[in-house]
Amino acid sequence: MNLRHLTYFVTVAEERHFGRAADRLHMAQSPLSQAIRQLEAELGVELLHRTTRRVDLTEAGRAYLARARAILSDLDEAAHEARRVEAGAVGHLAIGCVGSATYSLLPALSRRLAAELPGVDFAFRGEMLAPDQVEAVRTGAIDIALLRPPVADLSLTVTPLRDDRLVVALPGDHPLVRRKQVRVADLGSTDLIVHSADRRSVMYDVVLGLLRDAGVDPRIRHEVGETSTLITLVAGGLGAAVVPEPVTALALDGVAYRPLVRPAATVALAVAHRSDRDEPHLNRAVDVIRGMF
CATH class of the missing domain: 1.10.10.10 (Winged helix-like DNA-binding domain superfamily/Winged helix DNA-binding domain)
Structure with a gap:
């Protein structure tokens, strides 16, 4: 038979x-x-x-x-x-997003992925710092990361997507709000809220590097792990913060955003996944992400 x-x-x-x-x-x-x-x-x-x-x-x-x-x-x-x-039309993928991408990119990304890969089940984790994302990708807790380089783990494939300008988030009643733009040197007399050094945030190193190069002795008052918490503290008048421009999507009452100049600075956004992963649905999802930039 x-x-x-x-x-x-x-x-x-x-x-x-x-x-x-x-x-x-x-x-x-x-x-x-x-x-x-x-x-x-x-x-x-x-x-x-x-x-x-x-x-x-x-x-x-x-x-x-x-x-x-x-x-x-x-x-x-x-x-x-x-x-x-x-064909990469079915499967399951978990995507982790750095804080600023959570607000500015994730809504459009989730819609695009659902439209182009309707048979793939996507899960999303927001507000992840880059070191946590690298570890999660390495262990398989997430499949794709939208993170801030640099990434030292050589087992990951990291593809740059764009450079985001840095801006200053200020309490609405802060004196610097009257200016159209803020210099790095202007932050020397301002209390600052930064991402956590203990959790090895990329933004912590970026901000401290900018202040150091400008000869500013930073007055750091608070360190936080999540970008939403950072902006909430700014809204509460507890200090100013240097953040990537996409964070301006968090339009909270009591927060004003101003361009950061002299020097103007950017921070990169990249997509990362394990180099030994070559499933069709993962590759197609990465292609969709890259196609959005």
């Missing part, structure tokens, strides 16, 4: 005629009849009752037809599923 025998039997059962079934199968009637008899011999039951005018199903044949159709349908579905997997 083989799959051809099942196909032959189902076709004869549907046509109730060997001649029409042979035409439909593009084969001669004699080998078709022989194949059905071989199937019956292997099963040890009569599936078809033959007359000179037509072919009818026996009780055993009707039962066997239902199972044969289900088997052939399952095989077709399995082939279709395999092709979808090969």
